[in-house]
Amino acid sequence: MDRFMEIAYKEALYGISKKHGGPFGAVIVKDGKVISKAHNQVLLKNDPTAHAEVVAIRKACRKLNTIDLGGCTLYASAKPCPMCIGVIQWSRIKDVFFSGDYEDTKKLNFDDQSFYEDFEAEDDHWEQIDEEHFDTLIQAFESCKNDIKY
Amino acid sequence: MDRFMEIAYKEALYGISKKHGGPFGAVIVKDGKVISKAHNQVLLKNDPTAHAEVVAIRKACRKLNTIDLGGCTLYASAKPCPMCIGVIQWSRIKDVFFSGDYEDTKKLNFDDQSFYEDFEAEDDHWEQIDEEHFDTLIQAFESCKNDIKY
Numbered sequence: 001m002d003r004f005m006e007i008a009y010k011e012a013l014y015g016i017s018k019k020h021g022g023p024f025g026a027v028i029v030k031d032g033k034v035i036s037k038a039h040n041q042v043l044l045k046n047d048p049t050a051h052a053e054v055v056a057i058r059k060a061c062r063k064l065n066t067i068d069l070g071g072c073t074l075y076a077s078a079k080p081c082p083m084c085i086g087v088i089q090w091s092r093i094k095d096v097f098f099s100g101d102y103e104d105t106k107k108l109n110f111d112d113q114s115f116y117e118d119f120e121a122e123d124d125h126w127e128q129i130d131e132e133h134f135d136t137l138i139q140a141f142e143s144c145k146n147d148i149k150y
Numbered sequence: 151m152d153r154f155m156e157i158a159y160k161e162a163l164y165g166i167s168k169k170h171g172g173p174f175g176a177v178i179v180k181d182g183k184v185i186s187k188a189h190n191q192v193l194l195k196n197d198p199t200a201h202a203e204v205v206a207i208r209k210a211c212r213k214l215n216t217i218d219l220g221g222c223t224l225y226a227s228a229k230p231c232p233m234c235i236g237v238i239q240w241s242r243i244k245d246v247f248f249s250g251d252y253e254d255t256k257k258l259n260f261d262d263q264s265f266y267e268d269f270e271a272e273d274d275h276w277e278q279i280d281e282e283h284f285d286t287l288i289q290a291f292e293s294c295k296n297d298i299k300y
Contacts, residue, residue, distance in 0.1 A: 001280050001283055002279055002280055005279060005280045005283075009283065009286065009287065012287050012290075013286075013287070013290055016287070016290045016291050016294055016298070017290075017294075019294065019297055019298050021298075021300060022291065022300055023287035023288065023290060023291040024287075042217060042300065043217075043298065043299070043300055046211055046212060046215065046216070046217060047208050047211055047212075047217065048207065048211060048217040048237065048240040048241045049199065049204055049207065049208055049237050049240070054199055057198065057199065058197050058199055061196055061197055061198060062196060062197075065196065066196070067192060067193075067196060067197065067198040077284070077287060078284065078287075079278070081236060081240075082232065082235070082236040082239070083233055083235075083236025083237050083239070083240060084236070085232070085233075085236070086231060086232040086233025086234070086235070086236050086265065087198065087199050087233050089232070089233070089265045090198040090199070090231075090233060091198045094275045095275050095276075096275060096276045096277075097276075097277050097278075097279050098276070098277075098278055098279075099278070099279060099280045099281055099283060099284050100281065100284035100287065100288075101278060101281070104281075104284045104288065107288060108288060108291055108292070115236065115239045125244045125245050125246060126245075126246045126247075126248070127246070127247050127248075128229070128247075128248055128249070128251060129152055129155060129247050129248075129249060130151050130152055130155045130249045131249055131250065131251070131254075133151055133155075133159065133249060134227070134228065134249050134250035134254045136159065136163075137159065137162050137163070137166070137173035137174075137227060137228075137250065138173065138250075138254065138257060138258060140162075140163055140166045140167075140173060141166050141172065141173040141258055142258070144166055144167075144169065147169055148166070148169050148171075148193065149193070150171060150172055150192065150193055
């Protein structure tokens with residue numbers, strides 16, 4: 001078994017044993033070294049965003065003191081869900097290795113795959129309002145542009 | 151202006167003034183009452199996941215002591231990015247009002263929209279490995295099924 005994936009599995013198994021959340025672990029690696037590792041803590045933290053990948057990415061950012069993890073590789077015990085793909089994209093991680101896929105996690109009643117179906121979310125439940133006011137925020141942000149590096 | 155959107159805007163403007171991150175605010179409402187509000191804190195927290203929506207949802211979960219925010223409504227100063235859509239889906243929020251759209255935020259160099267283009271992420275950079283081991287995690291999780299409510 002891949003040595004980094006093995007660490008992700010150990011995290012996942014630890015999380016299960018502690019009843020912290022689902023059977024998911026993640027490891028961030030840079031230049032052959034583990035930068036961070038984490039397991040799913042949704043139940044422990046009562047936080048639907050506390051997926052292993054999210055927790056590992058947040059830890060890696062703190063450790064490397066940057067929000068740009070370009071050059072890092074993510075190992076995940078299962079294929080990252082749509083939310084985690086978004087986090088991976090924002091953190092600029094390109095390389096991802098995963099073990100289980102959505103068919104595997106579906107056996108445990110995780111319904112990530114269905115998220116794709118209504119991902120555009122442009123249905124009856126989403127509505128754009130007050131668009132004319134957004135210029136206020138654009139102007140406020142632009143007036144600080146030289147101070148805010150984002 | 152919608153009164154809840156106005157609160158989201160105030161959060162966004164506060165965040166800009168403090169240089170905490172982008173011009174984004176979010177409010178979670180239930181039964182006509184504000185449950186939580188937040189602004190983007192990516193720069194403050196050095197955390198690429200600290201979008202207004204994510205912070206507001208995490209706060210609301212803590213406040214209501216649940217990971218299921220079904221029945222809540224989200225107000226966001228701009229259209230939630232793919233990551234935030236995932237968080238919204240996991241938190242089971244259905245109703246979303248937003249002000250600016252991706253065309254507006256693109257003016258500020260936020261590239262959310264491009265995330266959709268490679269969202270499936272099934273390119274050269276993603277690889278499934280060690281799939282045969284995933285049954286280990288399925289079995290470990292299932293053996294705890296009655297203890298872990300997830």
